Amino acid sequence: MTADRVADRALCGARTRSAGGRACRNPAGKGTSHVGTGRCRHHAGSTPSHLVAAEVVVAERALRTLGEPIPTDPLEGLQRAVDSAAGLHHGLQQLVREAAASDDSRALVPRLALYADAIDRLARTARQAVEARLTERQARINQEQGELLVRFVVAALAVAAIPPELHRPFRAALAVEIDRHRHIEEGGTP
Numbered sequence: 491m492t493a494d495r496v497a498d499r500a501l502c503g504a505r506t507r508s509a510g511g512r513a514c515r516n517p518a519g520k521g522t523s524h525v526g527t528g529r530c531r532h533h534a535g536s537t538p539s540h541l542v543a544a545e546v547v548v549a550e551r552a553l554r555t556l557g558e559p560i561p562t563d564p565l566e567g568l569q570r571a572v573d574s575a576a577g578l579h580h581g582l583q584q585l586v587r588e589a590a591a592s593d594d595s596r597a598l599v600p601r602l603a604l605y606a607d608a609i610d611r612l613a614r615t616a617r618q619a620v621e622a623r624l625t626e627r628q629a630r631i632n633q634e635q636g637e638l639l640v641r642f643v644v645a646a647l648a649v650a651a652i653p654p655e656l657h658r659p660f661r662a663a664l665a666v667e668i669d670r671h672r673h674i675e676e677g678g679t680p
């Protein structure tokens with residue numbers, strides 16, 4: 491029996507000789523450990539193969555929910571990845587220590603390999619998170635500097651008693667200058 495065939499039914503559906511070959515109308519999984527899925531207790535629902543098939547269906551259903559998209563801020567997502575990597579790193583470190591303390595070389599070797607991977611992963615995700623934060627910070631500083639310059643120029647125009655209707659060309663020139671400056675900061679040519 492395939493998992494899909496189990497999933498497509500809310501009834502047991504087994505063909506029964508006693509009922510003249512009609513499908514069993516018991517609820518799916520009635521009287522078994524997998525109520526809601528698969529054959530009922532009277533129709534092999536508790537045999538090992540049915541139990542496995544039902545487990546697969548339940549796991550698939552759970553995965554469908556687990557795979558739902560969750561809106562995430564990229565920086566937050568990176569931080570969560572760092573936290574998970576750190577948790578994994580810590581757990582494997584413990585396992586390595588236990589194996590080393592009990593002189594269990596058969597457990598130690600594979601654990602060391604996993605631990606080495608966990609160190610790499612933690613370092614990689616941490617570096618990505620730091621880089622992303624620095625980039626974001628730089629963008630914010632650029633933005634603040636731009637706003638500051640605009641305020642400065644507006645104040646200067648006021649001090650020079652230049653009428654507001656003439657401010658537009660000054661501000662346009664300033665915007666061009668700020669853009670050029672940013673372009674250079676981001677590694678472009680002047």
Ligand SMILES: [Zn+2]
Nearest residue numbers: 502514530533
């Ligand atoms: Zn049945």
